[in-house]
Amino acid sequence: MKTMTDTATPAIPSAAPAVAAPAPAAGAPLLELRGISKRFVQPVDLAGRLANLLGARNQPSVVHAVSDVDLQVRPGEVIGVVGESGCGKSTLGRVIAGINPPSAGELRYEGKPVAAMTAAERKAYGLGVQMIFQNPMASLNPRMRVLDIVGEAPVVHGLVPASGKAEYVAGLMRQVGLDPDYAQRYPHQFSGGQRQRIGIARALALKPRLIVCDEAVAALDVSIQAQILNLFLELRERLSLTYLFISHNLGVVGHVSDRVVIMYLGRVVEVAPTEVIFSRPAHPYTRALLAELPELDAVRRDYQPIQGELPSPLRPPSGCAFHPRCPHAFDRCKVERPELRRLQDGHLSACHLNEPPAPAGA
Numbered sequence: 442m443k444t445m446t447d448t449a450t451p452a453i454p455s456a457a458p459a460v461a462a463p464a465p466a467a468g469a470p471l472l473e474l475r476g477i478s479k480r481f482v483q484p485v486d487l488a489g490r491l492a493n494l495l496g497a498r499n500q501p502s503v504v505h506a507v508s509d510v511d512l513q514v515r516p517g518e519v520i521g522v523v524g525e526s527g528c529g530k531s532t533l534g535r536v537i538a539g540i541n542p543p544s545a546g547e548l549r550y551e552g553k554p555v556a557a558m559t560a561a562e563r564k565a566y567g568l569g570v571q572m573i574f575q576n577p578m579a580s581l582n583p584r585m586r587v588l589d590i591v592g593e594a595p596v597v598h599g600l601v602p603a604s605g606k607a608e609y610v611a612g613l614m615r616q617v618g619l620d621p622d623y624a625q626r627y628p629h630q631f632s633g634g635q636r637q638r639i640g641i642a643r644a645l646a647l648k649p650r651l652i653v654c655d656e657a658v659a660a661l662d663v664s665i666q667a668q669i670l671n672l673f674l675e676l677r678e679r680l681s682l683t684y685l686f687i688s689h690n691l692g693v694v695g696h697v698s699d700r701v702v703i704m705y706l707g708r709v710v711e712v713a714p715t716e717v718i719f720s721r722p723a724h725p726y727t728r729a730l731l732a733e734l735p736e737l738d739a740v741r742r743d744y745q746p747i748q749g750e751l752p753s754p755l756r757p758p759s760g761c762a763f764h765p766r767c768p769h770a771f772d773r774c775k776v777e778r779p780e781l782r783r784l785q786d787g788h789l790s791a792c793h794l795n796e797p798p799a800p801a802g803a
């Protein structure tokens with residue numbers, strides 16, 4: 442059977458946003474994270490346990506995937522979460538979407554702590570926060586038709602009667618740019634971009650307020666990435682959606698986000714409006730990520746690209762976790778972890794170099 446393909450559109454720029462994003466609504470946060478941490482305990486194998494018993498080594502078994510993250514997401518806002526592979530972005534997204542419970546801290550949705558929600562409130566939260574994944578082929582059941590992939594959950598949750606399912610699915614398919622005549626087809630009969638549109642329709646079917654997009658365009662060709670990003674922005678306008686956009690690529694995130702959160706080894710190291718991240722990055726790690734982008738402009742020309750490998754979250758470095766890779770590290774960075782400090786309204790950074798100089802004579 443014929444495979445559908447996407448038409449070509451211009452490639453995504455590697456830096457500043459291409460589409461002017463409307464200012465997010467002010468007011469109470471839709472989602473709030475207070476000191477959120479997520480640790481995974483890794484099972485120690487028999488040899489490791491024996492070695493531990495004999496004192497031959499002290500095998501750490503706790504992965505600090507996310508540590509002490511504070512964040513407020515306002516309704517209508519698009520927040521980009523950026524960092525290298527393994528820095529805790531997906532774990533943070535999964536905690537926000539309720540897939541993994543946090544190990545510590547408080548998650549609040551629509552002003553209520555999730556841990557203290559009634560069953561009805563928890564259901565509203567579960568439907569209100571949806572997640573879209575990187576690989577649509579892996580996240581769509583290959584044996585289900587689009588009609589069921591998109592339409593099953595809203596019927597189960599009573600959002601639409603079974604008799605109205607076909608019409609509901611057809612409306613969603615149109616909304617994401619798919620021909621409703623293909624509702625009887627299976628995922629493998631669509632192109633990569635079209636499959637991601639099915640994933641988006643499936644998320645929209647539950648009428649979410651917040652969508653966590655985890656590397657949602659990373660597996661797509663560059664021209665298709667631009668189409669899907671533009672679709673996210675159109676849907677945001679049309680449906681007043683809020684997004685958390687997770688990506689290792691600062692260029693992709695810059696295209697869609699109002700604010701960017703930079704993560705390093707489980708911690709937030711910089712937060713700022715997107716244009717500030719690109720024009721006045723304060724953290725050496727953010728500058729290193731900018732240096733990786735193909736089109737270096739004059740401002741970024743002296744940024745140093747990232748050196749070496751991400752350390753293991755089993756053994757985070759002492760002090761500032763970035764110090765072994767930081768071109769500006771000095772003695773204090775090795776022993777004292779810098780706090781996330783407010784530099785200006787909406788701009789926070791965790792680097793000793795950002796501290797104001799001590800007053801003369803102090």
Ligand SMILES: Nc1ncnc2c1ncn2[C@@H]1O[C@H](COP(=O)(O)OP(=O)(O)OP(=O)(O)O)[C@@H](O)[C@H]1O
Pocket residue numbers: 481482483504505506524525526527528529530531532533689754
């Ligand atoms: N279920 C789990 N059990 C044990 N460790 C985990 C689990 N999930 C994630 N981790 C570890 O937590 C750390 C953060 O992983 P995470 O997937 O959140 O990072 P990421 O920034 O999203 O990376 P990627 O872009 O590669 O997905 C990694 O060291 C990872 O191995």
